[in-house]
Amino acid sequence: MKLASPPGTCAVRLRRCRRSFRTPDGGVYVALDGVDLEVRAGEFVALVGPTGCGKSTLLNLVAGLLQPDAGSVEVFGEPLVGINRRASYLFQQDVLLPWKTAEENVMLGLVFRRVPREQARRQARAWLERVGLRGFENRYPHQLSGGMRKRVALAQNLIVNPEILLMDEPFAALDVQTRQLMENDLLRIWQEERKTVLFVTHDLEEAIALSDRVVVLSAGPAARPVGEFPVELPRPRDVTEVRLDPAFGDLFRRVWELLRGEVLRAFRLGP
Amino acid sequence: MRSGWAHNARWGLRAVQAAVFVLLVVAWELSSRWGWLDPFFFSRPSSVAERVVRWFATGEVYRHIYVTSLETVLAFLVGSLLGVVVGFAFALSPGLSRVFDPYVKVANAMPRIVLAPIFTLWFGLGVLSKVAFGVTLVFFVVFFNTYQGVREVDRNVLNNARMLGATEGDLVRHVLLPSALVWILSSLHTSVGLALVGAVVGEYLGSARGLGYLIQQAEALFDTTGVFAGLVVLAGFVLAVDLLVTSVERRLLRWKPPAHVEEVV
Numbered sequence A: 001m002k003l004a005s006p007p008g009t010c011a012v013r014l015r016r017c018r019r020s021f022r023t024p025d026g027g028v029y030v031a032l033d034g035v036d037l038e039v040r041a042g043e044f045v046a047l048v049g050p051t052g053c054g055k056s057t058l059l060n061l062v063a064g065l066l067q068p069d070a071g072s073v074e075v076f077g078e079p080l081v082g083i084n085r086r087a088s089y090l091f092q093q094d095v096l097l098p099w100k101t102a103e104e105n106v107m108l109g110l111v112f113r114r115v116p117r118e119q120a121r122r123q124a125r126a127w128l129e130r131v132g133l134r135g136f137e138n139r140y141p142h143q144l145s146g147g148m149r150k151r152v153a154l155a156q157n158l159i160v161n162p163e164i165l166l167m168d169e170p171f172a173a174l175d176v177q178t179r180q181l182m183e184n185d186l187l188r189i190w191q192e193e194r195k196t197v198l199f200v201t202h203d204l205e206e207a208i209a210l211s212d213r214v215v216v217l218s219a220g221p222a223a224r225p226v227g228e229f230p231v232e233l234p235r236p237r238d239v240t241e242v243r244l245d246p247a248f249g250d251l252f253r254r255v256w257e258l259l260r261g262e263v264l265r266a267f268r269l270g271p
Numbered sequence B: 001m002r003s004g005w006a007h008n009a010r011w012g013l014r015a016v017q018a019a020v021f022v023l024l025v026v027a028w029e030l031s032s033r034w035g036w037l038d039p040f041f042f043s044r045p046s047s048v049a050e051r052v053v054r055w056f057a058t059g060e061v062y063r064h065i066y067v068t069s070l071e072t073v074l075a076f077l078v079g080s081l082l083g084v085v086v087g088f089a090f091a092l093s094p095g096l097s098r099v100f101d102p103y104v105k106v107a108n109a110m111p112r113i114v115l116a117p118i119f120t121l122w123f124g125l126g127v128l129s130k131v132a133f134g135v136t137l138v139f140f141v142v143f144f145n146t147y148q149g150v151r152e153v154d155r156n157v158l159n160n161a162r163m164l165g166a167t168e169g170d171l172v173r174h175v176l177l178p179s180a181l182v183w184i185l186s187s188l189h190t191s192v193g194l195a196l197v198g199a200v201v202g203e204y205l206g207s208a209r210g211l212g213y214l215i216q217q218a219e220a221l222f223d224t225t226g227v228f229a230g231l232v233v234l235a236g237f238v239l240a241v242d243l244l245v246t247s248v249e250r251r252l253l254r255w256k257p258p259a260h261v262e263e264v265v
């Protein structure tokens, strides 16, 4: 076995990963096959691909919530066993606990780490303020808007100070303005804390505006990365302004050409 | 504007409800006075009221209320505790639920009243046999709801908690138990009601104390007035318990989005 890059520089590495699911009619559906992917420490990688191709499945592999049928997942050079303790995961779905307030939801990770309540509460307040939710500490999730709930979930993820941030279409359900605000927030936090980010999105513009590298996943079954595009736009970025950069449009066209083919293929193949 | 209207509508409704009550009582009283109803079989509201007042005045009814409350509370607590524990065990261990599934189904389908004589035999005529009887009623409601509540927890919610570092114990405490509690609370009226049914029916079938005993005793003496007076006290008791349950429910389900319509007709 030889190492392509010295350990420590590579936060996540998937090698020849396959993952299949049982279908209701008793068959087997191979969602991912032959997936090779590396994410360097501190890098912001965006993952795009047609709907249903296996983006969430790939994140679940990295999170340790699913195990690959074949191949291996390494985190900072070590094979992943069980849950990935160095990562946090912002889910595609709403996963706040409805019976806990915004503040209690945010402090959950610290409670699990047995941090004293008062200290956890203070930190949770600070994080809520950082995501622009000062004054909403005592609201229950149903009393918050969809965008606010996503912010709470983001704070809930960041408070545990993960080295790797897995994000599954976190801003998909938001209106354009809220979304751009949150994208900028995320970039600022990422810039300050230099986390490794693996960011799944449907939206190619979002992928380019945020990331260092865009990875395109092919249509399923047996989806795998079929293209990688480094994004060489200057940082720090503002997601609205960066779209006006001519290099942005160039890159967009090049990635879209590949992605469109996959989207059409997914559409024709059906599920 | 709207809430003012709702307010009026509510009071209007209360007025109509009260009017129906008064009308029925007056009709009953007059029919009995005018000889349309035989007071031996039907008594009359004024005698019933007099009896109830006397019970409270002499204080003899209090020990019956006390015993019935005690049995209800114990049956509810023990039945709920067992229901939660067994419900959790079944939900978390598929093997267990597979093995015991037929037993649970049969036990639940069995009319529990046939157990009352056996419990009297085992536990005597006192409080214990009524509690045991009530437990067999409460247990299944709480058990099924706990089981359902734990099984219904969203997988992503669980995974999110796991990613945040939850141990199995944390999952139970912060996710599974509260989720089951929603289901258990939604059936709180039913389970408390069943605890009360267990107590009263148990007393009725054999005891020396309690509201069920009071009614049974009056019935044995063909004392219709006593039976009705017992029913009135029981109804008041049930109402009080129900109000208590509602307020507990409100408090524990504060986090829930309110049901969209106020009780406006």
Ligand SMILES: Nc1ncnc2c1ncn2[C@@H]1O[C@H](COP(=O)(O)OP(=O)(O)OP(=O)(O)O)[C@@H](O)[C@H]1O
Binding pocket: A021, A022, A023, A029, A031, A049, A050, A051, A052, A053, A054, A055, A056, A057, A058, A092, A220, A271
């Ligand atoms: N638990 C499961 N059981 C069976 N099939 C599954 C399961 N999870 C995912 N799949 C299948 O695997 C494929 C990939 O699913 P996945 O959720 O990873 O897609 P996705 O790229 O995240 O889609 P989207 O963009 O719509 O979120 C889909 O065809 C889906 O039907």
Ligand SMILES: [Mg+2]
Binding pocket: A055, A056, A057, A092, A168
């Ligand atoms: Mg997905």
